[in-house]
Amino acid sequence: MSNKKYRVHLPTFESKHEALDWFDGLRRIGALPAEAELYEPDSLDKDRHGYTARDLIVGPTGDRAPQLAIRNQPRPRRATR
Secondary structure (H helix, E strand, O other), rough: OOOOOEEEOOOOOOHHHHHHHHHHHHHHHHOOOEEEEOOOOOOOHHHOOOOOOOEEEEOOOOOOOHEEEEHHHOOOOOOOO
């Protein structure tokens, strides 16, 4: 994968983890390289580039701090009845 990063705006997903499920599906079928990762923008991305909470970044694995990778963040628990 090149060092180029892509901004993905996610208005159609309920959560960043739903976006990760979609992203992983693209990796499984070969539409994205295995070394691509989905990250949350950091404060510099938000300040410099105007990214919002609804934006995620596709970049090379290890390109950003591990805690910014969506797959490294805990999924919220679903309410049980």
